[in-house]
Amino acid sequence: MSSGFVRVDGRLPDQLRPIKMAVGVLDKADGSAYVEQGNTKVLVAVYGPRELHPKHQASLDSAIVRCRYHMAPFSTKERKTPAPSRREVELSKVIKDAVSQAIFLENFPRTSIDIFIEVLEADGGTRCASINACSLALANAGIPLRDLISSVAVGKYRGCIILDLNDEEDEAAEADMPIAMMPSLNMITLLQVNGVLTEEEFKRAFNLAVKGCMEINMIQRETLRSVYASIKGEED
C-alpha cells in the first residue's frame, strides 16, 4: 500500500528528513549539541554533574537528572508565550525519563545533571530531536553513558505508516508514536502512542521506528567521530 505514496514534502514513507548535527556548540556549558531534523531546530546544554542546591533534593547514592524542555517564542506559527505550558512540563519529564536510563547516575552521588533544551524552531518531532541532541550533549560533557540514545516518531497518516512526521503530517495524522532507544543494547527508553492503531499497524510502525532510530544512531556516531577524527594521527 505504501508504494507510490508521496508525502507533503515529497519524501517516501520510510524516509527521514535531512538531518544536521553538531556538538560542543556552546562555550559555557559542560556539554552541548545542536540538531536539525527538517525545519525542526533544537539546542541542548548539559551542566554537571554538579552540587545540587537545595541539598534536600539530592540523592545520597546517585546523581539526579533535571530537565527543562522549552520552546522559544518565535519557534511556532503563532508566537508562544515564554511561560512553560502543560505540554512542555510533560515533555520535560518524558525526555528526562528517556535519557536518564542511559546515564551511570550511581557514579556521582549527591549531584545533579541539568539538561536544558531550547526548541528554536518547531516543525514536528521536537521531543525526538531533543532526545537525540541530549544524548550528544551528554557524551560531549564526558558523562558516562551506557549507550547513545536515538529517537524518532512514526505515525499513521491517511492510512499509511510513515517515518519522522513533520508538523503538517503530525496535525493530520490518525496516530503518532515517538520512540527512543539504546540501539547497541536494544532497549527502549521512550514509547508514547497518541491515536488509534491496530496491533498489526503498531508492529509495522514500531519496526519502522526502530529502523529510523538505527539510521539516526549512525548519524550521531558520525557526528561525534568527525569531531575527534584528527586524533587518529597520533603522537610522539
Add this chain to the structure above:
Amino acid sequence: MKTFRVVSQLVRARMVDLLSKNSRIDGRGLLDYREIKVEKGFIGRAAGSAQVSIGSTKVLAGVKVELGEPFPDVPDKGILTVNAELVPLASPAFEPGPPDENAVELARIVDRALRETETVDLKMLCIEPGRKVFVVFVDIYVLDYDGNFIDASSLASIIALSTARIRRFRVEDGKLKYEDGYMPLPIRHIPVTVTLAKPNDGPFIVDPNLEEELSLGNRISISIDELGRICGIQKLEGTLSVDEIFKAISIAKDVAPKLIDIVRRESGLNV
C-alpha cells in the same frame, strides 16, 4: 552558582595592572569589540531573525508579527514589545523560571532605544484605529553568556527587525487586505548599544567580557542611533563621575558607527 560569581584575585589584579598599561587580558585594545558574527534569517517561522555572536557571547533574536488591539491611549498605532529570556543553557548562573531582574532590565534597555527613536514606524502598522493593529514581538534569547549580552541583544534585535518580512498588505476602509508577496517593516532608524566598563582607577573599555564585567565594578550602557543621537543610557553597577560619564558618551559615539555599519551591511537598510 557561587563559583561563577567569584573571580580569581590573580585575574583581577592582572586585569587592572594591564589596563593601567592600556591593554587587556585577552589582548584587545581598550576600545575594541571582540569578533562580531551575524547570521540572519535563521528561524523560518519568524518574520525576521538574527543570531549575533560577540566573541563567545551568543544571542538569538526573533521577530513575530501578529494582529491585536491597540493600547487605548494610542489607538492609531501598532504595538512593539520586547521580551528577553536568559535561557539556562547559556550560563551556569542562569536559572529556569520567569525573567529575573537582569532579563527584564535587558529587555527594557533594548526596548527603550527602539521606542524613543521611533525606529519602527508604528503608525504604519495601524489597520483600524482603536480596534485592530499589528503587534511586533521581539524575543531575545541569550544562548551563550560570556559578558556583554546587552550590546549583542540590541544588535540582534535591530538586525532581526530590519530584515523581517511580513505579508504585503493594504488597508481599505479600515479593513485589512493582503496582497501577493512580502514587504519589510517600516524601519526608520538604527539604534545600537555600546556598553563600557572601568575599574575605579583606570580607563574605560568597551565590550567587557565576562571576567571584566564581574571584576571592574563600574559599567554603563549607552544607545546611539545613526544620527549620533543618544537614545538611551543605563548606568549598571558601580559609580561614575560627571566627567567620566561625558567621556563614556564620547567613546560610545565614536564606536557606535562600526555597529551601525554592520546593521546596514546585513539589512541593506538605507537610513
Add this chain to the structure above:
Amino acid sequence: MTERRIVLPGELLVEGDYQPGLNVFKYGGGFYASKIGVLSIVKQTVSVIALHGVYEPKVGDVVIGKIIDVGTFSWTVDIKSPYTAVLNASDYFKGRFNPARDPLIKVLKPGDMIIAQIADFDRTKNPVLTVQGFGLGGITRGIIVELSPSKIPRLIGRKGSMINLLKREGKCQITVGKNGLIHIVGEKPEDEELVAQAIRKIEREAHTTGLTDRIMRFMKKGGS
C-alpha cells in the same frame, strides 16, 4: 604500537576473557565504552582514556582551587569537580586555631587561589583538603591557566619531558593541578604569558605528532 581507536559510548569493544578498566562496563558477554575516548587494552584490562569529562577527585591528588566562601571553621573551595572541597581552619593553622582570634577572612578570602592536596574523599562526603606539605598553600602571584583534565598527561609528557621543557625554556615555576588548573609564576609577566600560550597550544594540538618539537621551537622563538 597498535592503532589508536576512538570509541564512543555504547560501542562494543571486545568480548571474552577481559577485565573492565576505566570508562568500560560489562553487559552480557561484551565490554562496552561509557565515554568518548581512546581504546586501551593492557594485558587483559580494557579501558577507555576519556577525551572529556569532569575531574573526579582522588585522595593524594594535588589540585588548584578557588576560595568561594568563608565560614567560621572552614573555607569552601571550588576545585572544578562535581563536589566543592573543604579546607578546615584546623588544617591551615596546624591545630592552633582559635575562631575568636583568627577570623578566616583575614587569611584567605573569596577569589584567592590555593594549591592543596586531597586528604580525604568518599561517596558520602565532599573532598577535604590539606595545605600542609611542600609547595602547598595560598597563591599570591603569577597566573592560572586551565586545561581539560584529560589532557594533563600530555602536558606532563613522557617522564615529564614536556613540563620540564616549559619550566626550563619558559624560566617559570609551574604547578600542575590534577583538576586541570595550572599555576605559572615567573620573573616577568611576559615569561608567564609565553608559557600560558604554549599550554594553550598543547591543549589545541594535544593529539598530533611532533608536538614536543613544535613546543620547543615555539619557546625558543618566544611565541609564534
